[in-house]
Structures are given as structure tokens and as C-alpha cells.
Amino acid sequence: MARDKRKFDASTPSEDGELRIRLDTARLGLEREHLGHVKRSYEGINALALLMSERHPDAVRPKHAHWALSPAAAADAGLDIISVAKPQQWETPWEVWDYVAARWCVDFDACASPLNALAPRYASSTDDFLAREDLTGVTIFCNPPYSLDRCATGSCAAIGPIIGKLVDGDVCARGCTVVAFVPVLAHQRWFHEFVTGAASGGRMCHEVHWIEGLLKWNNPFHETPSTSPYPYPFALCVWRPGEAPVQQSECVVALTPTPRDHHSRFLHLRRCTKRGCGKVRMLSRYVDPQRTVPSSFTCADAGDTQYASCDAHEFVMHFT
Numbered sequence: 001m002a003r004d005k006r007k008f009d010a011s012t013p014s015e016d017g018e019l020r021i022r023l024d025t026a027r028l029g030l031e032r033e034h035l036g037h038v039k040r041s042y043e044g045i046n047a048l049a050l051l052m053s054e055r056h057p058d059a060v061r062p063k064h065a066h067w068a069l070s071p072a073a074a075a076d077a078g079l080d081i082i083s084v085a086k087p088q089q090w091e092t093p094w095e096v097w098d099y100v101a102a103r104w105c106v107d108f109d110a111c112a113s114p115l116n117a118l119a120p121r122y123a124s125s126t127d128d129f130l131a132r133e134d135l136t137g138v139t140i141f142c143n144p145p146y147s148l149d150r151c152a153t154g155s156c157a158a159i160g161p162i163i164g165k166l167v168d169g170d171v172c173a174r175g176c177t178v179v180a181f182v183p184v185l186a187h188q189r190w191f192h193e194f195v196t197g198a199a200s201g202g203r204m205c206h207e208v209h210w211i212e213g214l215l216k217w218n219n220p221f222h223e224t225p226s227t228s229p230y231p232y233p234f235a236l237c238v239w240r241p242g243e244a245p246v247q248q249s250e251c252v253v254a255l256t257p258t259p260r261d262h263h264s265r266f267l268h269l270r271r272c273t274k275r276g277c278g279k280v281r282m283l284s285r286y287v288d289p290q291r292t293v294p295s296s297f298t299c300a301d302a303g304d305t306q307y308a309s310c311d312a313h314e315f316v317m318h319f320t
Helices: 042-055 071-076 094-103 159-174 189-194
Strands: 037-039 061-063 066-068 079-084 139-142 177-183 207-211 234-239 249-253 266-271 280-282 314-319
Touching: 037 042, 042 266, 042 280, 042 314, 094 177, 094 234, 139 159, 159 177, 159 189, 159 234
Parallel strands: 079 314, 139 177, 207 249
Antiparallel strands: 037 266, 061 066, 177 234, 207 234, 266 280
């Protein structure tokens, strides 16, 4: 895959044939004492990966502008490996999250990563979040991945198993409220099992917020940004503890797109100023960077409970 020559210096083969790529941090705005931000784009993701490779050269090895790493090497270097399936990184549009945050106090993001989590606590779609003991009675947001190798093949085949796991396990068994952001796919069984309740044995959701119009999505791991909206409309569906409703509450929602310079369009980096730490942290997507003063930033200010301590590792990405 070709590198962007405007951003990266030329690479030269090492003695063992590997490529050594040096990041021109000054041109990316990352050479300042307290770092800064990069666009939430393919360029920005590569800038972050290259920055971490410079900080941890023994754990991260460049390979075709992506990064292959050994779990043992990463652990020895004090790093967490974040496995990234590039096709599954379509991020919740900010105007949708703005609507959600104004109406529900979300405690947990069920299908997220440090790059895009919309709540202080989160899990990836492959984590066993039902095994967690800290989720009883909380409000969970879910923007499910649409396909996973472990699920059946077919269009959006992963949505049904994930929504079913949340509704049966969290809503029914643990008294949670689930707010799921799903495409309106009336031709698929999961939609009538968990949204309309029309399928045999289905569980109707309590509320449906139909989103007017079509939405554009961002995937920072794709080289070419999407220019067209997703072909299907979307809805926010809410399941609450207790019995399924006799009749749903419905409304139609018109969302206002966010400004082009909104903080959610960038990856905001900070370096911990606490003595003896100096680790690089990424601000959670929902954290307004103006709320954090770079000169006094500490790990606890990042908004991500998984990395809110100076004892927590930095993370690097493994692309799959």
C-alpha cells in the first residue's frame, strides 16, 4: 500500500530487509511538548501508529504501513494490543450520539474500542461483557458490527446475535436499559424478533426513534472517505427492564449534522505530565479537548476508565 509522500519521509530497507519508516512528526503537529491532534482519518491513524512505533520500536514493527506485533513482545514493552478489524470501524455519526447523550445517561458502550468508545466503560464486540459484574442496572449503548467471522454469513448477520445477547442477557437478566443504533432492515428476522416483536417468540422494544433521512458514516481505517450515505435508514431502539410493551412508543427524529471542525472529527492526543509517567493517551471521543489543559494533563483526564491510571499500559494497534 502506497504511503502518503506528503506526510512520511522516504523509507530505506534495513540489513534484514525490513522497512524502517520515520514519521515527520513536525508536519503532523505531534512534535509539541503536549502533542496535539490529527484528523480522524486514514492519515491520522497512520500518524498515531507511527508515533507509537517511535516510542516502542522493539514492540511495533512496520509492515506495509500497518503494524504486526507479537503479544509477548508487546507485554514485555508494557503495551496493550488493540486488535482492529478495519471493515468494522464505521463510527456512530456524532449527531446520533448527541441525540442519545441528551436523552439517556449511558454508562457502557457494548461494541467499541479506545478509538471510538462513547462511554467511559466499554467492551469490544468479541468481549464477554455478560461476564462482567459491574453492569447490573446500567444503561448500555450499542452500535453493533454488521458481520463477524464467528457469526453466520450474509448481510448484517452479526446484528441479530449481538442484539439478542444484550436483550436476553442484560435487559432481562440484569435489569439494564439498552439503546441500540440499528439499520431498518425489515427483511431480516432479527428486526422482527427484537424491534417489532412480530416474529414468533420475539421481544418488542419499548421505544423506536426513527431517524429521518440517510446518514453518512466515517471509517478512519479506509484510505478513501465515503462520499455516499448508507443506503438504508436507521433507528434508535430502546429496551427497558420488565415486561415487553403492549405497544411501542414511536417518534421521528430529524438530526442536525455536526460542523466540519467539530472536535469529534479529530483524534486528540495528550502526554501525561505526572512525574515519572509521560505516557501518551488519547482523549475519549466524547471528551471536549477544551476541557483538558495540556500543561496539567494526567492519565485520569482522558475519560477512558481502562487507561485512566498511570499504571495502565499505552496501546498499539494490530490491523486484521
